[in-house]
Structure formats: C-alpha cells, structure tokens
Amino acid sequence: xxxxxxxxxxxxxxxxxxxxxxxxxxxxxxxxxxxxxxxxxxxxxxxxxxxxxxxxxxxxxxxxxxxxxxxxxxxxxxxxxxxxxxxxxxxxxxxxxxxxxxxxxxxxxxxxxxxxxxxxxxxxxxxxxxxxxxxxxxxxxxxxxxxxxxxxxxxxxxxxxxxxxxxxxxxxxxxxxxxxxxxxxxxxxxxxxxxxxxxxxxxxxxxxxxxxxxxxxxxxxxxxxxxxxxxxxxxxxxxxxxxxxxxxxxxxxxxxxxxxxxxxxxxxxxxxxxxxxxxxxxxxxxxxxxxxxxxxxxxxxxxxxxxxxxxxxxxxxxxxxxxxx
Amino acid sequence: xxxxxxxxxxxxxxxxxxxxxxxxxxxxxxxxxxxxxxxxxxxxxxxxxxxxxxxxxxxxxxxxxxxxxxxxxxxxxxxxxxxxxxxxxxxxxxxxxxxxxxxxxxxxxxxxxxxxxxxxxxxxxxxxxxxxxxxxxxxxxxxxxxxxxxxxxxxxxxxxxxxxxxxxxxxxxxxxxxxxxxxxxxxxxxxxxxxxxxxxxxxxxxxxxxxxxxxxxxxxxxxxxxxxxxxxxxxxxxxxxxxxxxxxxxxxxxxxxxxxxxxxxxxxxxxxxxxxxxxxxxxxxxxxxxxxxxxxxxxxxxxxxxxxxxxxxxxxxxxxxxxxxxxxxxxxxxxxxxxxxxxxxxxxxxxxxxxxxxxxxxxxxxxxxxxxxxxxxxxxxxxxxxxxxxxxxxxxxxxxxxxxxxxxxxxxxxxxxxxxxxxxxxxxxxxxxxxxxxxxxxxxxxxxxxxxxxxxxxxxxxxxxxxxxxxxxxxxxxxxxxxxxxxxxxxxxxxxxxxxxxxxxxxxxxxxxxxxxxxxxxxxxxxxxxxxxxxxxxxxxxxxxx
Numbered sequence: 001x002x003x004x005x006x007x008x009x010x011x012x013x014x015x016x017x018x019x020x021x022x023x024x025x026x027x028x029x030x031x032x033x034x035x036x037x038x039x040x041x042x043x044x045x046x047x048x049x050x051x052x053x054x055x056x057x058x059x060x061x062x063x064x065x066x067x068x069x070x071x072x073x074x075x076x077x078x079x080x081x082x083x084x085x086x087x088x089x090x091x092x093x094x095x096x097x098x099x100x101x102x103x104x105x106x107x108x109x110x111x112x113x114x115x116x117x118x119x120x121x122x123x124x125x126x127x128x129x130x131x132x133x134x135x136x137x138x139x140x141x142x143x144x145x146x147x148x149x150x151x152x153x154x155x156x157x158x159x160x161x162x163x164x165x166x167x168x169x170x171x172x173x174x175x176x177x178x179x180x181x182x183x184x185x186x187x188x189x190x191x192x193x194x195x196x197x198x199x200x201x202x203x204x205x206x207x208x209x210x211x212x213x214x215x216x217x218x219x220x221x222x223x224x225x226x227x228x229x230x231x232x233x234x235x236x237x238x239x240x241x242x243x244x245x246x247x248x249x250x251x252x253x254x255x256x257x258x259x260x261x262x263x264x265x266x267x268x269x270x271x272x273x274x275x276x277x278x279x280x281x282x283x284x285x286x287x288x289x290x291x292x293x294x295x296x297x298x299x300x301x302x303x304x305x306x307x308x309x310x311x312x313x314x315x316x317x318x319x320x321x322x323x324x325x
Numbered sequence: 326x327x328x329x330x331x332x333x334x335x336x337x338x339x340x341x342x343x344x345x346x347x348x349x350x351x352x353x354x355x356x357x358x359x360x361x362x363x364x365x366x367x368x369x370x371x372x373x374x375x376x377x378x379x380x381x382x383x384x385x386x387x388x389x390x391x392x393x394x395x396x397x398x399x400x401x402x403x404x405x406x407x408x409x410x411x412x413x414x415x416x417x418x419x420x421x422x423x424x425x426x427x428x429x430x431x432x433x434x435x436x437x438x439x440x441x442x443x444x445x446x447x448x449x450x451x452x453x454x455x456x457x458x459x460x461x462x463x464x465x466x467x468x469x470x471x472x473x474x475x476x477x478x479x480x481x482x483x484x485x486x487x488x489x490x491x492x493x494x495x496x497x498x499x500x501x502x503x504x505x506x507x508x509x510x511x512x513x514x515x516x517x518x519x520x521x522x523x524x525x526x527x528x529x530x531x532x533x534x535x536x537x538x539x540x541x542x543x544x545x546x547x548x549x550x551x552x553x554x555x556x557x558x559x560x561x562x563x564x565x566x567x568x569x570x571x572x573x574x575x576x577x578x579x580x581x582x583x584x585x586x587x588x589x590x591x592x593x594x595x596x597x598x599x600x601x602x603x604x605x606x607x608x609x610x611x612x613x614x615x616x617x618x619x620x621x622x623x624x625x626x627x628x629x630x631x632x633x634x635x636x637x638x639x640x641x642x643x644x645x646x647x648x649x650x651x652x653x654x655x656x657x658x659x660x661x662x663x664x665x666x667x668x669x670x671x672x673x674x675x676x677x678x679x680x681x682x683x684x685x686x687x688x689x690x691x692x693x694x695x696x697x698x699x700x701x702x703x704x705x706x707x708x709x710x711x712x713x714x715x716x717x718x719x720x721x722x723x724x725x726x727x728x729x730x731x732x733x734x735x736x737x738x739x740x741x742x743x744x745x746x747x748x749x750x751x752x753x754x755x756x757x758x759x760x761x762x763x764x765x766x767x768x769x770x771x772x773x774x775x776x777x778x779x780x781x782x783x784x785x786x787x788x789x790x791x792x793x794x795x796x797x798x799x800x801x802x803x804x805x806x807x808x809x810x811x812x813x814x815x816x817x818x819x820x821x822x823x824x825x826x827x828x829x830x831x832x833x834x835x836x837x838x839x840x841x842x843x844x845x846x847x848x849x850x851x852x853x854x855x856x857x858x859x860x861x862x863x864x865x866x867x868x869x870x871x
Binding site for chain 2: 003215217218219220221222223224225226271274276277278279280281282283
C-alpha cells in the first residue's frame with residue numbers, strides 16, 4: 001500500500017462514517033487512528049451521543065465482522081470470551097467444543113463497559129493486549145484486525161464500576177464524546193426521524209486495514225521528535241525535574257511507556273492522514289490529549305479543585321513540547 | 326547527496342534568519358541603550374560627572390559591541406535553521422526530519438520504511454526549493470521600539486547641543502585638584518626641608534613631618550572638593566596656631582638684640598646669628614674675664630638684665646641663667662663663678678635655640694598652609710558654579726581664609742617687628758599688632774611690615790577676603806619701646822571670628838584694602854618711620870590696590 005492509497009482509504013472510511021454520524025469529526029478521526037494503530041479506544045460520554053452508532057457505522061464501512069457486548073452488572077467473563085460446551089456428534093460421542101464469545105470479531109463494541117464488574121471487565125484484558133483468548137489452557141487467536149471500542153458513562157453516574165488502571169492503560173485512546181451543537185442536533189433530527197436511512201458502502205476490509213497498519217508503522221520519525229515525546233512522557237511524572245508545576249501539584253502518577261508508544265504511533269498515523277511522511281511535533285500535540293488523559297492519575301486535590309487531565313496535558317504541551325531555538 | 330542539497334538550500338535561509346535576528350535585537354536593544362544614554366546625559370546636567378561624554382560614548386560602544394558580538398557568535402546550527410523554518414512556515418518538521426534522517430551516519434529506526442524515508446526527503450527538498458527567504462522571512466521591526474529609539478536619539482542630540490551647566494563645576498573641580506596637587510608638592514618640599522633641618526628636636530621634627538605629609542597626602546587624594554581641602558589645611562593651621570608661640574618670637578627678637586649688644590660691647594668682629602653663636606661668644610668672653618673692662622661688664626650686665634625681662638615669660642630657666650650671669654658680671658665675680666654662670670646661660674641658650682628653630686619651622690609651615698589656603702580658595706572662586714554650590718564654597722572660603730589671614734598677619738608681624746626694632750635701635754620701634762583671642766582657638770596676629778611671604782593678594786585675586794579683626798572696634802594702646810631710644814609699640818586689639826567658627830567677616834577686597842591702607846597711612850604719620858621704609862610701605866599698598 002502506498003501513502004496515497006492510505007489516505008484515499010482513510011478518507012473514504014471517514015466519508016462513509018460521516019454519512020451517518022453528524023459532527024464529531026475529531027472523534028471519528030481519532031477512532032480511525034486507533035483502528036489503524038491496532039489499538040483499542042475508550043469512548044466516554046453520556047448516553048445517547050452516538051457512541052454505539054459510531055462503532056456500528058465504522059464496522060459497516062469496513063466490511064468487518066462486528067459484535068456488540070452490552071456490559072451489565074451480571075455479565076460474566078464467559079459471556080465475553082466464550083466457553084467450552086459439551087456437544088454430541090452424529091455417532092453419539094460427546095466432547096467439549098469451544099464456543100467463541102462475542103469478543104471473537106474484528107470490531108468489538110464493549111458498550112457501557114463500566115457497568116460490568118471489574119472481574120468481567122478484566123476478561124477483555126488479554127484480548128485487548130494480546131489479541132488472543134486462553135480458555136482451558138487453549139489459546140485462541142483473534143482474527144485481525146481486532147479492535148475493541150468500549151464506551152462508558154461518566155463515573156459519577158450511579159451503577160458504574162471504574163475501570164482498573166491497568167485496563168485503562170491498555171486503551172490506545174480515550175475519547176471524550178461531547179454534546180452536539182444545535183446545528184448538529186438539527187441535522188441529527190433530519191437524518192434519523194425521516195423515512196430514509198443512509199445505506200453505507202464498505203470501502204475497506206480487514207486486509208486493507210492490516211496493510212494500512214503496517215504502512216503507518218513504517219513512517220519515519222526524526223530523533224528529535226522521539227526525544228521530545230520521551231521528554232513529554234517523563235514530564236508527566238510529578239517527581240521528574242522537568243515536570244511543570246501543574247503536574248507536580250495534581251498528578252499522582254504519570255504515563256507509562258505504553259503512553260509513549262501510543263503517542264508516537266498515533267503521531268505517525270496523523271502524519272500520514274495529513275499527507276506527510278514524517279512525524280511532526282504538531283502531530284504529537286494533536287494526539288497528546290486522547291493518548292495521555294486516561295494515563296494520568298490525578299490526585300485528590302485535583303479532583304477537589306476540578307482540575308482535569310486535559311488541563312494538565314495542555315500545560316505539559318505548552319511547557320515541554322517546544323522547539324529549541 | 327540529499328543532505329548536501331538540504332544544506333545548500335538551508336544556507337540562504339540561515340543568512341536571512343541571522344540578518345532578521347540581528348535587526349530585531351538591534352531594535353529591541355537600541356531604544357534601551359539610547360534611552361540609557363539620554364538619561365545619563367540628563368543626569369550629567371544635574372550632577373557633575375567627570376568625562377560624561379566619554380561615558381555616554383562608552384555606553385553606546387558597549388551596547389554596539391555586545392550586539393555585534395552576539396550577532397556574530399550566536400549562530401543557529403543548520404538543524405536549528407531547519408526547525409525555525411519548519412515552525413515559521415508550517416512545514417511540520419519536514420526539513421528538520423529530512424536533515425536528521427539524511428545526515429551521514431544518522432541512525433534510522435529499523436521500523437521506518439526506507440521507501441517512506443526516501444519520499445520524506447523528496448518532500449522536504451520540494452518544500453525547501455519553494456522557499457524564497459526574503460518573502461518567507463520578512464524583516465518586520467516593531468514600530469514602537471523604533472519610535473522609542475528615535476525619540477531617545479533626538480533627546481541625545483538636544484542634550485549634546487545645549488550647553489551643560491555642570492561643565493563649569495567640573496572645570497572648577499579640576500582646577501581645585503590641580504591646585505591641591507601643586508600645594509601638596511609644595512608641602513612635600515617643605516617637609517623635605519624640615520627633615521633636613523638639624524636644629525630641630527627629633528621628636529618635634531617627626532611630629533611636624535607627619536602633619537605635613539598627612540596634609541600633602543590628603544591634598545593629593547582630594548577629589549576636587551574645595552571645602553574638604555580647605556578644611557584639611559585649616560585643621561593643620563589650627564594645630565600650628567596652638568604650637569606657635571608668640572612669646573618665643575619675642576624671645577628670639579630679644580636674644581637677637583642681646584647678641585647684637587653683646588657683640589657691640591665686646592667689640593666682636595661678627596654679630597652672633599643665633600642662640601648657639603651667642604652662647605659661644607659668651608663662653609669666649611667668660612674664658613678671659615680680665616679682658617673685659619668695667620664699662621663692658623656693665624654694658625653686658627645691662628643688656629642681659631633687659632633681655633631677662635623679655636624672655637622671662639617664655640623661658641624662666643633662660644631668664645634665671647641670664648639674670649645670674651648679669652649679676653656675676655655686675656658684681657665683678659671671679660672667673661670661675663663667671664664661667665659657671667656662662668655655662669648655665671649657654672645651656673639655656675642652646676635650648677632656646679632649638680625652640681627658635683622649631684618656631685621657625687612652624688612659621689614656615691604656617692606660611693605654606695596659608696599659601697595653600699589662598700591658592701585653593703582662589704581656585705574655588707574662579708570656577709563658575711551653581712548658586713547653591715557657590716554659596717557653600719563661599720562660606721568655606723570665608724572661614725578658612727579668616728584663619729589663614731589672621732595667622733599670616735601674625736607671622737608677618739613677628740618678622741616685621743623684629744626688623745623695625747633693629748633698625749630703630751635708638752629710636753622708636755613701631756609694632757602694629759592685633760591680638761585676637763577667644764575660646765574657639767585664638768590666633769595672635771599683627772599687621773606687620775611687608776615681606777616676601779606677606780603679599781598674598783593682588784587686586785585681581787579675589788573679590789572678598791577675610792579680615793582678621795575689625796578695625797576701629799579694638800582698643801588702641803601705646804607701649805613704651807624697650808630700646809634705649811624709648812621706642813613705642815602700638816598694639817591694636819580687634820575682634821575677630823575665631824578659627825574653626827563660622828566666619829561672618831567676609832568683606833569686599835576693596836573695602837579691606839581701604840581699611841588697611843588707611844591704617845598704614847595713619848601709622849606712618851603718627852609714628853617714627855624711616856623715610857626709606859615709608860616708601861616701601863607705600864609701594865606695598867600700591868601693588869595691592871584694587
């Protein structure tokens with residue numbers, strides 16, 4: 001695949017999604033970035049903002065196998081990854097056969113993931129990180145591409161279980177879905193309350209996505225950009241000398257190295273989507289917030305004062321990610 | 326290859342960026358430097374600052390050299406140029422990345438696709454070739470800063486064009502420094518002379534030398550402060566006032582008279598010039614008492630008796646020794662008794678000789694101090710200073726001059742009076758004197774005959790001078806002369822401000838001259854003055870006439 005084909009395909013996917021999803025261009029772009037990076041995304045927003053619709057639409061545009069898991073408090077891990085069941089063949093012999101769960105798909109929508117118990121949430125861990133599931137000492141590989149898109153309601157809502165920090169770190173991006181503007185709401189009403197519904201065309205398949213993922217990883221990055229990313233990640237730790245005051249005051253724990261990997265990979269995809277063959281500092285700036293916001297563990301003081309991770313990331317970008325002249 | 330192409334393409338951008346940065350820094354700092362110079366020039370009009378034009382030029386020079394040095398030394402690396410171009414032209418790190426990846430020996434990540442690396446380089450070169458440095462990096466100067474610099478420049482021009490009132494003050498200071506240096510040299514020469522004087526007691530000599538050298542040092546290091554210089558000299562002068570003993574001068578005069586009379590009586594070939602020689606003459610006479618006639622013995626006894634009365638207040642030991650010698654001579658004592666008395670008198674005379682030498686040295690020092698006072702006061706007066714400073718200096722001058730003038734008169738009187746006494750041995754000795762006393766440190770002075778050291782002022786010297794006493798306010802008394810001719814001494818006492826106190830007696834020179842000239846004229850009419858000396862006095866006042 002060439003960079004031009006990459007761009008064309010990406011634009012086509014965005015275009016198809018845009019036929020259904022009104023607005024939310026950044027969310028669509030970042031979701032696509034996560035998919036092309038081979039990562040998983042966590043969408044956070046109040047119910048009814050189109051999170052599920054976004055993933056469903058994406059699956060339609062990609063001609064990929066899609067499954068949706070509605071997380072509830074009584075959902076069990078086996079309900080996600082599958083289980084061995086006793087079956088009887090034509091000869092009357094009985095044996096255990098693995099019945100894959102809904103996680104065995106290319107695009108998995110883990111809807112309202114924070115409504116399930118932590119035990120069930122953890123069932124997704126191996127699948128998300130290793131792209132495989134081990135059941136009864138047998139490891140089952142997922143088919144590529146594998147993309148988990150989890151949605152969650154804000155934590156302050158009742159009946160939710162905060163995601164474990166280890167699991168949060170496994171999400172490539174955390175995307176905050178904002179409420180639509182008035183114009184967007186009007187457009188949503190027009191599109192969804194009429195007789196016509198948009199029919200989407202699959203513009204890419206799993207193979208294409210895998211090729212795009214491979215190409216994206218080959219984008220060159222200059223040492224000074226990598227160093228800048230490393231400096232940024234180090235500065236998220238309050239005990240680092242280069243950490244800005246806001247980090248020292250409000251951050252309990254900074255980003256893991258996985259955050260840097262996500263930052264650079266997302267930067268590469270952003271560059272390609274922008275028609276460039278190199279990662280720029282601006283690319284890092286563009287993806288810093290979704291990459292780092294769920295990886296910064298804020299302290300109680302920050303929560304008490306209403307300081308958000310996005311504010312801390314903005315401060316980091318201003319003070320750390322600068323051009324040395 | 327690509328690296329070289331990138332370097333070649335970045336060179337003109339580097340030059341342009343350097344020019345632009347230099348221009349920006351120039352404008353950003355020019356208004357500060359020029360503003361500082363303008364403020365400094367303004368300050369130099371309020372406070373006298375030596376070499377202020379050079380300092381102002383130095384400020385500009387330092388700024389310019391700093392700017393030049395910074396512009397020359399602070400060069401961006403090629404990589405920094407690429408980064409700057411990327412940032413300003415929105416190239417999203419294309420150039421910097423291409424440069425970093427194409428640099429010889431650059432380590433490229435294994436995950437990077439070589440094809441993409443190549444395309445990245447081409448993309449960067451294509452963008453680089455489209456850059457026109459002049460258009461891409463225009464030099465836009467901050468108009469406010471340029472305006473501020475121009476305003477400062479105009480202010481500097483105006484300040485340089487208008488005459489600086491502090492120039493006169495600075496010139497005055499320089500004059501004072503120069504004068505102080507000259508006076509310091511004179512004091513050092515005097516110190517050298519005192520050091521070579523063998524007649525002085527070593528302790529007295531050392532003390533006097535110390536004072537002289539201290540004053541010379543202070544004058545040398547004087548920064549042009551006339552008040553300070555005058556105060557330093559006045560301090561020494563006050564010390565000298567306390568050390569100068571008028572009675573010693575009277576004693577010296579009496580001993581000189583005695584020497585003259587003894588030499589005359591003993592028919593000596595040469596008159597003794599000092600106390601030591603007088604002692605030797607007495608020893609010679611005592612060695613052969615039989616050679617002295619009755620008349621000679623009586624004459625010597627009478628001379629000794631007269632001298633005894635004069636030296637008694639200042640040196641009782643000498644008076645006793647001379648009295649005993651006179652009695653021995655009058656009583657026609659034996660040779661051995663006479664020799665014992667002469668030996669005692671001789672020892673007392675040697676002590677008196679040392680004291681006289683000290684007094685002469687002190688007088689010389691006082692004269693030099695007075696001369697320094699006048700010179701510095703003249704220098705201070707000649708400078709054009711502001712009103713406030715003029716007032717301040719005027720007070721200092723009045724005070725210091727008052728001390729100096731009074732003492733100068735006193736010294737002059739001593740010498741002048743001595744001259745008159747000898748010259749009019751059979752006639753009248755006229756001594757015009759003013760006795761000034763008081764708690765603040767009284768000085769004794771008298772209007773004396775003219776001599777070389779006693780001609781301080783010319784008509785063009787100063788407009789105001791210090792008058793040691795107010796004529797017409799004192800008591801006048803006539804004292805019968807000591808000499809056989811029944812000479813008369815006129816002593817005039819006047820009120821005078823004391824050394825160290827504020828001196829209100831600063832009066833116009835012409836007025837002072839008039840008073841002194843009038844007194845001198847009256848004195849010549851009322852007293853016996855040899856005709857030759859009258860002419861001398863008239864010439865003296867003619868020379869001083871304003």
